[in-house]
Structure formats: C-alpha cells, structure tokens
Amino acid sequence: MSKKIGDVILDLQNISLRFGGVKALTDISFDVREHEIRAIIGPNGAGKSSMLNVINGVYHPQEGVIVFRGQERKRMEPHHAATQGIARTFQNIALFKGMSVLDNIMTGRITRMKANFLEHALWLGRARREELEHRKKVEEIIDFLEIQHIRRTPVGRLPYGLQKRVELGRALAAEPSMLLLDEPMAGMNVEEKQDMCRFILDVNDQFGATIVLIEHDMGVVMDISDRVVVLDYGKKIGDGLPDEVKNNEDVITAYLGASH
C-alpha cells in the first residue's frame, strides 16, 4: 500500500483527566498524523476510551491542550468536534435502535443538511433536494459496506457484527477527516474481523481518513496500524511503530506482568 502520511493534524499535549479523585488520564501527550492509522492499546481500564472521549469533546480534561488542524482548544462540545470532521464509533454500539439502517446512516450526515424544520414540514425545494442528494451519498456508503439487503431493517433487529458495520457507516456518512474507532472488532468472529479490517483499510486508503483505533486484538493492531500508543493506568507507557512497541519492556510488563 502506498500511503502518504502527512503532517501532524491532532496534537495532544499533557492531557490529564480526573473524575473526582480517580485519575483517568495523567499527563498524556501524543500526536496523530494525517492519513495514518494510529492505534491506542492497553489493558482494561487503561483510559483508552476516555482518551477518545477527550478527543471528540465528550469529556473535558482538567489539564492539557488539544491542537486539531492548528487550532488550539481547551474545551469544546461534541457537536463542535463533529462539525470539524471528527466522527466516531462506540465500544458498546450506540446506534439509534428504533430507526432503520438507512435512517441511522442518514442521521450521520445531519451536520451537512441545512434545511430547517419549517422547510421540512412543508417539504419545500431545499428540504426535498437535500433528502435526495444525501440519500445518494448514503447509498454509496451502503454499497461500500455491503449492507444493501438490510437498509430498511430497524437496527435493533440486526446481529451484532452487522450493527458494528452500520455504526461505521453512520460515522463515515459525515465524510470525516478523522475517524475514532472504539474496539470496532470486539466480539466478532474471524471472518467479521477480516471484513472490518478491510473496511478500515479501505476507508483509510480511498477516503483518506485519519484513523484513531482502539483494539484488543494484537494481531490486527500490529497488522494495520502505522503507529501505536500504549496506555496503562491512565499513563502513556509506549509510543512508536508496532515493532518498537512490541519489544518495549514496559509494554510487555503491563500486558504479561513482571518478568520472572
């Protein structure tokens, strides 16, 4: 794969996040470059999901600075992150259960739709035109993810693996420049994992999206990621190319316990 990894687009500097007395993240710094696949790994409770929540504004760190595309920000709300092109999926699927696959993915494009509720109520020109235009885009995503056969199904009725795929679709619908994936392959069988890997690599390759990925399957992480950052107990213990991280003493200790 010939991939052009660009400049740093997301720079996290000295991030600390506390919930009361619990230190979820302590003084973490790392950066993400454009078009790369950046994995965050670590044992359970290491603060990986908290890290993603900090990036897209769900949690507000007490200390530290986040620079995204040269813009420094201390505090922001999730919808700001969305409008700046950051999309994400969740560890425990967070789809809109009562809506169809099509509607879920259409919802992903909501920041790009401009018509207001009055135009919708009267079904005026712009509202109707937007529904059609965005439907086309959404159908492209449905084709890409190979879920044409379920587009009318309420997502609550779908099996787990497909729900994960729909959630990826919803995130992709926003045409994000940065995609945060929280354990996209958790609980999947080998075929589903392979499919998901393929989709992630394609997204990265064809759409040029930068991907920040949390994953427990080390095989997958080592295979597809460009650089890996390792967290343990809310602290960064490793950062670098997959091979470097694999041989890092601290990382081995964190995963396997102290050497005998």
Add this chain to the structure above:
Amino acid sequence: MIYREAGQFKTSYAADQQLFPIRQDRIGILILLAVVFLAIPGIASEYWFSAILIPFLIFSLAALGLNILTGYAGQLSLGSAAFMAVGAYAAYNFQLRIDGIPILISFGFAGLTAAGVGILFGLPSLWIKGFYLAVATLAAQFFIVWCLTKFPWFSNYSSSGVISAQKVVILGHEFASPREKYLLVLSIVAVMALAAKNMVRSSTGRAWMAVRDMDVAAAVIGIRLMPTKLLAFAVSSFYCGVAGALYAFCYLGSVEPDGFSLDMSFRILFMIIIGGVGSILGSFLGAAFILLLPIFLDITLPWAAGLLGLPFSNATVSHIQILLFGTLIMFFLIVEPHGLARLWQIGKEKLRLWPFPH
C-alpha cells in the same frame, strides 16, 4: 395477494422516498380522503359530527402533538391539556383584543403562544430526563390552569374563568353548522398531519429520534441537544395549542380552565400509548379508540345486561369503562408497546405474503 408490491420497481430515490411508496397505500389514502371529505359530510348526522367526529379529530391533533414530543423526541410530558388550554385562551384573546383578525391567524398565533409556553416548560428537559421530566411538565399542567383561573384578564373578567368562543368566520362565511365545523377541523388536521409526517421523515425527525434513542451518540454525530429538544417542545405545543383552540371554537363553544385538567392530559397520553408511540397513524388510532370505546360500551353494556336480565346502572357502565381502560393500557404496555399502529403494520406485512406463510 391484494396487498402486494411485486412488480412495483423504484428507479429513482425520489420514487423510493415518496410519502406512500406502495401503490395500494396511495390508492387507500385517496379513498380515505374522498370518504372523509366527500362521503361523510353527506351522510353523517349532526350527532355524529358534534359528538364523535369533531372531538376525534381534535384529540387526534393533540395526540399527534404529544406523539411528536414523547414518541419521536422521547421527552415524556404530562402537560398536553395545559398547552391546549393556552391555545384556547390565546385564540380567544387574539379574537377579542385585535380587531378584525382572521380566525385562522388567531389559531396560528394561539399555536405559537402555546409553542412559546412549551419551550419555557421544556427547559428542564436540558437537565433532567424521563420520570423527573414528567414531573416538571406536571408543574406546567397545574401552573397554567391555576394561572388562567387566577388572573381574570385571560378570560376577559368572566366569572370562574369561563370563556365563550367567538364565531368562526372565514372570508365572510360563518362556520356555524357542525358539518361546516367538521370540514374546517378536518382540513386543519389533515394539513398539520401531513406537515408532521414530513417533519418526522426528514432530518428534523431523525434528529428527534436520535436524541430519543441515544443522546450521547446524537451529540457526537453533531446534533445539538438543546435546540433539538426545545424544537420538539415547541412543535408539540404548537400542535396542542391549535388543538386547544379548535376544542374551544369548533367543539365546545365555551370552556373553563378546569376543563383542561390533568385527567385530559392523561387521556391524551393513553391515546398515544394505545395508538402507537412514535407513529403519526397511531395518534389517530389511539384517539379513535379512547373516544369510541366509551360510546361503544354505553350502547352495548346495558343491552348485554338486559339480555342477561341483570340490573344495570350508569355508574356501573362508567366503572367498567375505567376497569377496561386500565386493563388495556397494561395490556398494550406489556404486549405491544408500539400500539395499534404496530398491529396495523404487522397486519400489512402479513398481507403482503398472504396466503403464503413465508
């Protein structure tokens, strides 16, 4: 075999996204419109118009309003009747205090006034959810009724807050007979139902449902929770407000604040539970069910008792009604939380395959 979409191919997204994509549905809705606009005005009696059809349409509209808020946006409300009261009193005051204002404009303004009040009482939804929010809307219910009774200005200093609605005159024509009022109410309800359907099938509705189903994910996608929730409150209250204005002007003629009681709010809530939470059709089915069941029982119960030779008083009938309502609501909550509309949908799906099992 009758309800089949085989052979109906869609070649554009526009065809696929139309209001009724299946041909049989389009024919069905045309027949329905013909019946309600042309056939019923010709055949129904005065009693039918003023005791059944007009209240049915008005309560359908109120249920539709509540369904937008509770069914689509997921915000539980117990204040629907109070918002209807705001609409009724606002329409009355606009007619009273602004000379020569057209009645339809008054109804529109009444809706907007209710929307404003709705936004005010919707503010707690930004911090609290579920049952706690229901309690906050309960405050709206009691406060508004109290307010309308306490300040005589609202009822133009009439005794005990009773208002008598002005005549309904549109373009010099007075809508006096029940038939004319029925047609007026029907037209307003039809237009507003269409508008509601359009809202819920577009990104406005998707934003509401997203907030209902998973608010954190909705925020992460870029939906701003505050405007979305408040819009739901505003639109819902607008619908309830217009329903309230129609209730005063086209149904009862004179209303008092206590008429818009908590009891009525609960009845509207039961309508959407039985009819179908999160369904436009369900609002109509639920209103029909709740309004028609008592009439049905009034007629059939004494008759059945007479057959069996049992003594039967009116009190017994109303007790049995309450019993049945309670049972039915529990039944629907447990067995079919999506109500009659869902049963209708299941029926349609079965019909598509009938007479084959798969």
